[in-house]
Amino acid sequence: MRRRILVFLGTLLICLQSALATETIVSSLPGASVVGRGVLSYAFWDVYKVTLYARDGRFDFNKPFALSIEYFLAISGKDIADRSMREMRKQGFSDAAKLAAWHEQLKAIFPDVRNGTVLSAVYAPEQQTTFYNGPTIIGTIAGDDFGHAFFGIWLDEKTSEPRLRRALLGLS
Template identity: 65%
Template sequence: MRNRIGILLGLLLYAQGAVAMEPAAALVPNAAMVGRGVLSYAFWDVYEARLYAPEGNWVSTKPHVLSITYFRTINGRDIADRSVQEMRKQGFTDEVKLAAWNTQLKAILPDVRDGTVLSAVRLPGMQTNFYHGTDAIGTIKGDEFGSLFFGIWLGEATSEPGLRRALLGLP
């Protein structure tokens, strides 16, 4: 029964424009889109990000999902390196942890191309689960990683405040 509900919710989210949200439906109760936005660099759109949370209300201490649909070809190692750079920009300075997370991300994140969907599910206080479409591709344990990783998009110190506002459904 629970699996049917998860599949049904996944189909409903898909009908609302989401892609590959079945993992989110299983891990985030009553997942609904909070907001979405496109990251552009110069004249190119790089990806569209979507934030999902219970009943569409994001609270950092509750499970939530960030789903990214890429429009460009990018090496997974480059995504990992950029993620760590963005964590550093938030003021995190523990280079030992950053190096460990970089190694983990490089082992998890695949190369992407136009249409690739990667999702991260944050379970606060526990871990962050990563998906390529509907396939689980890895987990990084610990709340500190999750907080900093999601802070890349949702933190006040983000390098993309317009995208943050769009994801959070703010004007």
């Protein structure tokens, strides 16, 4: 009986965190609705579910939008930052000084995640990217260069996950 209660409370907490993250995006991005969503999987493991939000559900890289990622596995914040940098480099971003600075910022921003953790990022063109853990702001990084490089991981034509990109953009 005790185990069932713990499982129920854990499930409730995961649902609550996801709902709070969605509420945070909608309040940060008035008129936002889902453009698309998909799951990143490797071999037999689902790693995370990612959802793209934009005003009126219409994505435009030159207008505010947000990505929300619900993790299904435990991953260290450092590993998330490291992988983000590798993906930015794969897309051709090569300014070593900026990449090094962003890497340090991302390592400081990203927490360790576990099943049910929801991290979100809201992009405000010509301003900044704001990161959230559930409803809590955990950091910001200024500039369009960063925004395009970071969100390009999922949304650029050169992404390493074209099927996921199509799902996010509502093309599949």
